[in-house]
Amino acid sequence: GAVVSQHPSWVICKSGxxxxxxxxxxxxxxxxxxxxxxxxxxxxxxxxxSNEGSKATxxxxxxxDKFLINHASLTLxxxxxxxxxxxxxxxxxxxxxxxxxxxxxxxxxGPGTRLTVL
Amino acid sequence: xxxxxxxxxxxxxxxxxxxxxxxxxxxRGSQSFFWYRQYSGKSPxxxxxxxxxxxxxxxRFTAQLNKAxxxxxxxxxxxxxxDSATYLCAAAWGAGGFKTIFGAGTRLFVxx
Numbered sequence: 548g549a550v551v552s553q554h555p556s557w558v559i560c561k562s563g564x565x566x567x568x569x570x571x572x573x574x575x576x577x578x579x580x581x582x583x584x585x586x587x588x589x590x591x592x593x594x595x596x597s598n599e600g601s602k603a604t605x606x607x608x609x610x611x612d613k614f615l616i617n618h619a620s621l622t623l624x625x626x627x628x629x630x631x632x633x634x635x636x637x638x639x640x641x642x643x644x645x646x647x648x649x650x651x652x653x654x655x656x657g658p659g660t661r662l663t664v665l
Numbered sequence: 666x667x668x669x670x671x672x673x674x675x676x677x678x679x680x681x682x683x684x685x686x687x688x689x690x691x692x693r694g695s696q697s698f699f700w701y702r703q704y705s706g707k708s709p710x711x712x713x714x715x716x717x718x719x720x721x722x723x724x725r726f727t728a729q730l731n732k733a734x735x736x737x738x739x740x741x742x743x744x745x746x747x748d749s750a751t752y753l754c755a756a757a758w759g760a761g762g763f764k765t766i767f768g769a770g771t772r773l774f775v776x777x
Contacts, residue, residue, distance in 0.1 A: 590753075590768070590769040591709070593767075638708075640709070651696065651697045651714075651716050652697075653697075653699065653711065653714055654699070654711075654755075654757075654765055655711060656701070656708045656709045656710070656711075658707070658708050659707065659708040
């Protein structure tokens with residue numbers, strides 16, 4: 548299957564600082580990437596859809612000024628958590644859309660980034 | 666509101682048994698369906714996808730799709746303790762406006 552990487556795999560930061568997470572599709576081009584957040588023992592929550600060369604589409608309740616998304620190339624999307632606070636501590640997972648035959652596409656997930664805000 | 670429903674479990678099966686995981690979806694326009702496995706503290710890993718009615722087999726895994734009943738299932742034969750994880754069902758639609766909805770997941774325990 549297609550490979551998606553994320554960096555860093557974990558990060559600890561002080562409250563008020565910003566953290567950037569990178570998501571890369573390694574062996575395919577992804578016009579669309581997705582950013583999810585998952586709290587312990589809860590299901591995936593879609594935060595935003597990132598389209599190459601255009602603005603991200605945010606889900607209801609997700610602050611676009613706090614979670615900045617940039618999808619500058621077909622293989623890289625970044626999520627920046629600005630002015631992070633302890634409640635932003637979570638597992639952030641990206642996925643990339645791989646185009647399939649007949650328009651049947653598949654999402655492949657990155658390994659996730661565990662963010663802890665002190 | 667498009668939804669994907671799964672029994673949260675936990676589903677407990679003995680080693681070597683068949684584990685049956687079920688999922689229903691609300692949108693008849695859904696075109697493709699996926700099963701992901703997620704170990705605790707890890708991100709989801711794609712196991713199988715299915716587009717057409719019927720069964721699709723891959724090793725110990727069989728995905729079943731019934732579009733008339735809006736029902737998707739995953740069978741795991743010869744279950745192993747290493748299969749213990751949360752299994753996420755997902756439904757997707759729209760090539761241009763590709764959108765995927767995930768179920769909340771079913772926790773599976775395979776007892777040695």
